[in-house]
Amino acid sequence: MGSVTVADTIRETTRDHLERNDGLLLGQSVTAVGWVNGTVPDCRNIIELPMTDVAGAGIAVGAALVGRRPIFVIRFQDFLVLNGSPLIYFAAKTKALHGKSAPVFVRAIASDGLGPVHSGVLHGIFMHFPGFRVCSPMTPWEYRRIWEDFMSHDDPMIVSEHRASFPNTEELEDRVAGDAVITIYPVSATRFEAVKAADVLAAEGIRCNVVHVLWLKPLVIDERMAGPLCRSGSGLVVDAGHETAGASQAIAYALTRATGIPVAAMGLADETKCLCPPLQNRIPDAGRIAGAVREMLRCASPEGLAHG
Amino acid sequence: MIPAQGSGMRSASLGVIPDIALSFTTEHSLEMFRRMCVSRYFDLGLVESVKDRRVTYPVYLSLGQESVAAAISTVVPGHMVFTQHRCHATYLSFGGRPEKLRDELLGLPTGTSGGRAGSNCIQCHEGRVTMFGHHGLIGENVPQAVGAALGSGRPVVCFFGDGAAEEDYVFAAMGFAATHKLPVFFVCEDNNLSILTPIEKRRSWSITDVVRALGIPAVDITDDPWTIAHHAREQANSLPAFLNIYVCRKNWHVGVGSDGPPEWDRFALVKERLRERGLAERSGSLEDETRQAMEKLWAP
């Protein structure tokens, strides 16, 4: 177990970029009150944006056009609906249209339980548009990995972060077992919950694979992704965003197409996230994931119940 | 129908400084006129090609508005350029090659973006010209221009229309440029129209007042090229700055049709000025040469 958290990793990777690469970081109110949960370093090349969400994203894109590889910090992913137009219509299109790239590193930070417009996970929307790389790193190593990826490509990247991962020091390894009866593909902060769900189910005698999804786009269905599904015979994608037309459904469809095995999708209910329980519509937790697995197995085969 | 009388102070003479043309060399005056001719005869050739159905993609003509880019490009030739959708004159005046623009409009791989982008999305990255292409989201180029100035420290000139001026992100970006004292020269080509809706139906305020309130020097002038170049010279060294320039769009928003004669004909007025300065013959032959070159360029 390491002692470096995801937040430390983000902060130090950023510091290196700003100090050594003459990179740029832009965001609103990033240099006060905890410096975005300890993820923003105190160093040069940081620009405090006024509350101009659309223009702010456009300014970041302009800085990308002249080679600064800006990090654009979005405190709550919900705001991406405002920040989106310069990213979607310019940054993500300029390479295909003009052969000129606009690599912006978009730190889209998600949370849960903070009410209707501070708890959203919108990475599914960005999978929809051509021209982005989209990922959701939850561990220190993954963060370093996706940063290297950003620096070695010239595409804008949507990095779907989650506050639940910031204190994390652990890597999340895939769990694959020969006798597993289902493969779970968790995304974002549901990955921590899926691991717990797999433990609960194992104690009941239901063996699950857990194959972690870091990259949402490009979504590569390779042996690591497809092999466990083919062997276990069923699959469930779990996401922290809304299920309807969201990342979970898109990934489930891609897995099904690639393997012929039906894969279910689980995300948030099609309801507004309210501030207080029971209406928070929180991301799927271990209990819900385990419940969904039990239900899938029960429906799939009458004998499946015997496991429980 | 294009309204006979535009908003507020619109006129063919607003802000024209008497005898300002005399402070420009003959060569400078003729070069501005030559650039106007290039844009004008390029677009006139394009009109014929659209009528002949050789160009079938949408086109955004600069006709009537040529003097803005023609004048400004002579004063700030080295600035990075961020264009709007109506950008043929900008591209040609800053030194883009006409044949590459033609090929882009024809959708050919030899076009400015390999034929993939079209009339409203023209870019140029050749020689000393750095001009970024617009994508179709009106006003998007303004925050990008500001970001490019922030990121590079290099001066930028950014063109947009009176409609774009209404986008919230446009004046938010100008405010950011004011805060950080960024070297951006903002130029509004104010043809009084957003598609075909005049300003007085859209808003009660003036963009020049708004920009001034942001702390950026701002003036309203008409599209006399000497007056434009004069202000550009004055402002170019103390950016950010803003020029709102009244122009008359000769054709439809998109396409080659027309709704009647424009409020004034700047091209004719400039020729008149040149004649007064005894330059009728030289400007006449420049115009003939350019017309012939553009006719050749568009010849089937």
Ligand SMILES: Cc1ncc(C[n+]2csc(CCOP(=O)(O)OP(=O)(O)O)c2C)c(N)n1
């Ligand atoms: C963000 C956005 N809103 C609306 C449109 C539709 N639209 C295209 S051009 C235009 C008018 C633009 O007017 P102006 O900026 O004055 O430029 P002009 O065409 O007059 O040169 C509108 C409303 C668009 N393309 N983008």
Ligand SMILES: [Mg+2]
């Ligand atoms: Mg207009």
